[in-house]
Amino acid sequence: AVCNRDAIVETVWPGTGGAGVSEQAIDALVRRLRDRLAELDDYNYVVTVRGHGFRLDNAPH
Numbered sequence: 001a002v003c004n005r006d007a008i009v010e011t012v013w014p015g016t017g018g019a020g021v022s023e024q025a026i027d028a029l030v031r032r033l034r035d036r037l038a039e040l041d042d043y044n045y046v047v048t049v050r051g052h053g054f055r056l057d058n059a060p061h
Contacts, residue, residue: 004053030054 005026007016012029030046037045043059 002049002053002055007053 005023006018008026008029009016009021014023027038030048034046035045036042043057045055045057045059047055049055
């Protein structure tokens with residue numbers, strides 16, 4: 001499932017209605033998450049779905 005930016009804002013900053021949360025802030029949050037996951041292995045778990053949001057991908061076994 002794809003998680004759009006509005007859903008991320010509501011989950012990370014509940015009750016704010018997105019006030020003061022920029023797209024750059026969300027991009028930075030996703031970048032930090034990707035960096036942390038990259039410490040585990042080189043697989044790209046967080047995939048950008050252009051025009052829609054982000055989705056998590058399982059590593060191939």
